[in-house]
Amino acid sequence: MSVGIKINHAVKAYGDNVVIPDLSLEVQDGEFFTLLGPSGCGKTTLLRMIAGFNSIEGGDFYFGDKRINDLDPAKRNIGMVFQNYAIFPHLTVEKNVQFGLKNRKISKEDMERDTKQFMDLMHITEYKDRMPERLSGGQQQRVALARALVIKPDVLLMDEPLSNLDAKLRVEMRTVIKQIQREVGITNVYVTHDQEEAMSVSDRIAVMNLGEIQHIGKPKDIYQRPANLFVASFIGRTNLVNAKLVMKDGQAHLCFADGYSLVMDNILPEEMHDQDVIVAVRPEEVVINNEEGIHGKVDDSVFLGLNTHYYILSDQVHCIHTEDKDDDRFELIQESMIDEIIPNGSEVRLKIKKEKVNVFTADGSKNIVKGVKNDKYLYGND
Amino acid sequence: MKNENKKPVQKQKRNYDSWLIVTIILLVFYGFFMLYPMFALVKQSFTDKETGVVSMVNYMEFFNNKSNVLALQHSFSVSFWVTVFSLLLGVPLAYFTTCYKIRGSKLIRILIILSSMSPPFVGAFSWVVFAGNNGILTRFMEDTFGINMPSIYGFNGIVLVMTLGFLSLVYLYVSGALKNVDNSLIEASANLGTSGIRRFMKVIIPLIMPTILASALMVFMRAFADFGTPVFIGKGYQVFTVLIYDQYSGEMSQNKAYAAALSVIAIIITTIVFLVQKWANTKFEFTMNALHPVEQKKAKPLQSFLMHFYCYFITFLAFLPQMYVLYSSFQKTSESGLVFKKGYSLNSYKYVLEAYSDTIWNTIKIAVSALLLVVLVSVVCAYLVVRRRNIFNQTLDIMTMMPYIIPGSVVGVALIVTFNKSVLGLPVMTGGPFIMIIALIIRRSPYTIRSSVAILQQIPRTIEEASISLGASKAKTFFTVTLPMMLNGVVSGAILSWVSIITELSTAIYLFTYRTRTMTISVYELVTKGSYGYASAMASILTVFTVISLVLYMVVTKGEGSGTA
Numbered sequence: 001m002s003v004g005i006k007i008n009h010a011v012k013a014y015g016d017n018v019v020i021p022d023l024s025l026e027v028q029d030g031e032f033f034t035l036l037g038p039s040g041c042g043k044t045t046l047l048r049m050i051a052g053f054n055s056i057e058g059g060d061f062y063f064g065d066k067r068i069n070d071l072d073p074a075k076r077n078i079g080m081v082f083q084n085y086a087i088f089p090h091l092t093v094e095k096n097v098q099f100g101l102k103n104r105k106i107s108k109e110d111m112e113r114d115t116k117q118f119m120d121l122m123h124i125t126e127y128k129d130r131m132p133e134r135l136s137g138g139q140q141q142r143v144a145l146a147r148a149l150v151i152k153p154d155v156l157l158m159d160e161p162l163s164n165l166d167a168k169l170r171v172e173m174r175t176v177i178k179q180i181q182r183e184v185g186i187t188n189v190y191v192t193h194d195q196e197e198a199m200s201v202s203d204r205i206a207v208m209n210l211g212e213i214q215h216i217g218k219p220k221d222i223y224q225r226p227a228n229l230f231v232a233s234f235i236g237r238t239n240l241v242n243a244k245l246v247m248k249d250g251q252a253h254l255c256f257a258d259g260y261s262l263v264m265d266n267i268l269p270e271e272m273h274d275q276d277v278i279v280a281v282r283p284e285e286v287v288i289n290n291e292e293g294i295h296g297k298v299d300d301s302v303f304l305g306l307n308t309h310y311y312i313l314s315d316q317v318h319c320i321h322t323e324d325k326d327d328d329r330f331e332l333i334q335e336s337m338i339d340e341i342i343p344n345g346s347e348v349r350l351k352i353k354k355e356k357v358n359v360f361t362a363d364g365s366k367n368i369v370k371g372v373k374n375d376k377y378l379y380g381n382d
Numbered sequence: 383m384k385n386e387n388k389k390p391v392q393k394q395k396r397n398y399d400s401w402l403i404v405t406i407i408l409l410v411f412y413g414f415f416m417l418y419p420m421f422a423l424v425k426q427s428f429t430d431k432e433t434g435v436v437s438m439v440n441y442m443e444f445f446n447n448k449s450n451v452l453a454l455q456h457s458f459s460v461s462f463w464v465t466v467f468s469l470l471l472g473v474p475l476a477y478f479t480t481c482y483k484i485r486g487s488k489l490i491r492i493l494i495i496l497s498s499m500s501p502p503f504v505g506a507f508s509w510v511v512f513a514g515n516n517g518i519l520t521r522f523m524e525d526t527f528g529i530n531m532p533s534i535y536g537f538n539g540i541v542l543v544m545t546l547g548f549l550s551l552v553y554l555y556v557s558g559a560l561k562n563v564d565n566s567l568i569e570a571s572a573n574l575g576t577s578g579i580r581r582f583m584k585v586i587i588p589l590i591m592p593t594i595l596a597s598a599l600m601v602f603m604r605a606f607a608d609f610g611t612p613v614f615i616g617k618g619y620q621v622f623t624v625l626i627y628d629q630y631s632g633e634m635s636q637n638k639a640y641a642a643a644l645s646v647i648a649i650i651i652t653t654i655v656f657l658v659q660k661w662a663n664t665k666f667e668f669t670m671n672a673l674h675p676v677e678q679k680k681a682k683p684l685q686s687f688l689m690h691f692y693c694y695f696i697t698f699l700a701f702l703p704q705m706y707v708l709y710s711s712f713q714k715t716s717e718s719g720l721v722f723k724k725g726y727s728l729n730s731y732k733y734v735l736e737a738y739s740d741t742i743w744n745t746i747k748i749a750v751s752a753l754l755l756v757v758l759v760s761v762v763c764a765y766l767v768v769r770r771r772n773i774f775n776q777t778l779d780i781m782t783m784m785p786y787i788i789p790g791s792v793v794g795v796a797l798i799v800t801f802n803k804s805v806l807g808l809p810v811m812t813g814g815p816f817i818m819i820i821a822l823i824i825r826r827s828p829y830t831i832r833s834s835v836a837i838l839q840q841i842p843r844t845i846e847e848a849s850i851s852l853g854a855s856k857a858k859t860f861f862t863v864t865l866p867m868m869l870n871g872v873v874s875g876a877i878l879s880w881v882s883i884i885t886e887l888s889t890a891i892y893l894f895t896y897r898t899r900t901m902t903i904s905v906y907e908l909v910t911k912g913s914y915g916y917a918s919a920m921a922s923i924l925t926v927f928t929v930i931s932l933v934l935y936m937v938v939t940k941g942e943g944s945g946t947a
Contacts, residue, residue: 051847051851052850052851053847053850073847073850073851074850074851074852074853074854074855074856075853076851077853078851079851079852080847080848080851082844082847082848083844084842084844086842086844086845086847086848087845087848088845088848088849088863088867089845089867090866090867099849099852099854100852100853100854103852103853103854103858104853144848147848147852148851148852151852151853157851
């Protein structure tokens with residue numbers, strides 16, 4: 001029986017070192033919920049608190065209506081899939097899948113039926129007598145998944161399950177995981193640092209940094225209207241540019257250093273005043289043209305078939321360096337045209353799609369564009 | 383009142399799991415059978431035996447007696463030279479067999495492992511039989527060439543026997559390390575114009591320095607603590623292990639407080655050596671992992687010949703005594719067993735199997751019980767130390783490692799002086815197999831714990847978590863997941879422990895009674911009586927046990943045996 005998860009004001013500390021200061025969230029019954037963030041953000045720590053492998057220093061954890069803080073991990077009825085699969089190397093595939101059933105009081109027939117059902121589901125029946133060392137990484141992951149699901153857990157927890165696989169298998173397995181989760185209809189908490197992976201599988205994503213939730217929302221909402229600068233730069237690629245918000249005739253003008261300005265009609269009412277801002281422009285939110293926009297010069301281009309990437313240098317408008325992006329060139333993507341690629345050195349202008357870009361306060365803590373949907377505040381986070 | 387106390391306990395429940403009980407049992411065990419006797423020993427060493435007051439009198443007496451100080455000096459110089467010679471002979475042997483093509487290097491390896499497993503006193507005893515006053519070599523040289531062989535007894539003999547016994551340790555450790563040296567490092571040094579002996583000194587030696595230091599420590603400790611070799615071959619050359627034994631058991635001058643003081647001094651010395659080695663090791667800390675293991679090269683003809691000669695000769699020397707003991711066990715002896723006669727017979731075997739069959743059974747009984755407990759204690763300790771790190775288990779870790787630097791004689795003395803009377807109202811524990819088993823557990827566990835810890839560290843923790851998340855209890859997880867995964871390594875470690883348990887002498891000599899004599903003790907008795915033929919037969923039976931164990935070990939580890947546990 002799948003249940004929802006509720007976490008109220010969770011605290012995790014190692015001695016005096018507080019890793020998670022105060023965190024609340026809810027996962028709906030049957031939802032595919034992903035914890036996403038850079039390494040060290042506390043996502044795995046939180047997952048292991050749910051599983052019972054990390055102690056809980058404060059707050060309440062519920063599976064449905066049942067408080068599980070003090071429940072032995074063996075009795076929480078969770079299915080867990082680990083980064084290194086954690087397949088028992090001394091047991092065959094079938095014995096691995098059966099392991100959890102043997103700890104439950106069920107008849108032999110039921111055990112065999114369930115084992116077979118989930119081995120079939122994961123397409124590993126043909127390997128049932130093999131030892132794990134003779135399986136590929138993808139096959140091992142299927143065994144791990146079957147083993148976790150066969151016990152009909154209340155929730156399924158997955159800790160970076162795909163990070164040990166090569167790129168092609170990773171894409172294949174994430175489809176498998178998504179499909180299986182749908183079929184079984186189980187609540188799933190999934191941890192990853194790969195934002196593309198998170199977007200492709202999740203119903204909702206919680207972006208975490210430094211032990212705090214930044215943004216909880218659907219992949220589309222998080223990508224298009226990130227709650228703050230951290231989320232904007234962590235999810236997808238973004239050019240960050242300093243600009244000024246200037247009020248003229250009751251309208252908000254976004255002014256760039258070289259004089260290019262845009263009239264914005266989606267700024268939050270309470271932010272309608274003169275201020276320094278940071279504009280987040282994704283590579284696909286810019287159009288190259290000759291009439292209007294930021295002045296620049298093509299520095300380099302990369303042809304990737306479907307799209308062509310351009311790198312534009314501008315005299316006065318520089319991109320802010322971030323962890324992901326350490327040059328001050330503008331990156332932009334255009335659908336590849338049949339005519340020539342714009343040669344390096346060409347003077348161009350960059351027109352910004354103003355309905356798409358996001359504008360942040362100078363400290364990056366808040367998106368001042370209308371339309372941000374952040375479930376974080378529903379659950380009692382500050 | 384009780385209900386009020388319950389709440390905080392509930393909250394911290396995770397820390398108070400069933401493993402805590404295991405930790406407490408082990409702490410009590412080590413506290414009672416190791417710390418307490420050691421404490422009693424130290425206390426006794428500071429007690430005036432006549433007045434019973436605290437005093438330095440035992441130490442004063444010790445340092446005022448020239449011959450005592452001399453015994454300590456002897457122990458020190460024997461250990462030092464044995465370490466030096468073992469390194470000088472063992473390192474080249476390992477280098478030649480690992481880095482050059484030497485014919486029969488597999489056989490060399492097996493013979494060397496075998497000689498490392500044979501009890502040191504068998505080496506001593508066999509050299510006495512072979513080259514002692516009445517030995518075959520001595521007589522042959524005298525009769526044929528009229529040459530008077532230099533005496534095998536005393537300092538020279540001890541160093542010779544111990545070196546040939548312990549160079550096998552150096553060989554095993556160093557050849558293991560050489561296999562981890564990346565071939566490209568050797569190629570790079572050749573590329574930079576360094577080769578031959580220069581390369582060996584400038585590149586190879588520094589790379590394996592940590593291992594050399596570790597094996598040097600091992601050899602020094604063993605040489606310092608060895609009782610069998612000096613007692614058989616030392617004659618008038620007194621070393622401290624023999625001195626302790628004489629002080630303890632001598633009928634004329636029995637002085638236990640004095641033996642206690644001696645033991646404390648010995649522990650201080652081994653502790654200093656241990657710390658010096660640790661300090662030295664930090665100077666050479668780096669890790670290597672060979673992507674391309676060293677390729678065995680063919681040497682130039684002359685070099686190759688010399689290397690072959692060297693390897694065969696050393697192996698021959700190391701193995702010779704055992705061959706000779708085997709040979710003399712089949713020689714006819716006089717009725718009393720004191721004199722060898724012409725011709726061959728199985729009489730010696732017949733005699734020992736009749737007169738000493740109880741010692742064989744004792745050995746098996748004591749060794750099997752000790753081994754099972756050593757394995758149990760070690761696996762559990764390793765688990766606690768690696769998986770349940772907390773202050774108690776770290777204390778346990780340190781406690782279990784302490785016997786590593788305490789010589790076996792000292793463990794023997796400490797246990798006998800503590801438990802030969804009723805302690806805490808418990809019945810007297812000495813005089814039976816019980817205390818011998820306890821001694822073996824305490825002495826062997828440091829080695830088996832270390833090897834178990836190494837195995838456990840390679841098993842990812844998530845495997846156990848997977849088991850728990852699938853509903854298995856902690857105990858069930860340990861027995862159905864952790865233990866089976868450790869099993870291979872544990873079994874191979876256990877076989878090595880088994881060998882050193884059945885060949886143990888230095889502690890047992892204090893603890894045995896007539897009813898609990900073991901094979902090694904009966905060899906000791908027979909040699910003391912001068913019944914060399916019978917002693918040879920008994921020693922050969924012991925060697926057969928060792929060989930069987932070694933074969934088992936090779937099967938379990940699939941010939942990978944590093945023999946370092």
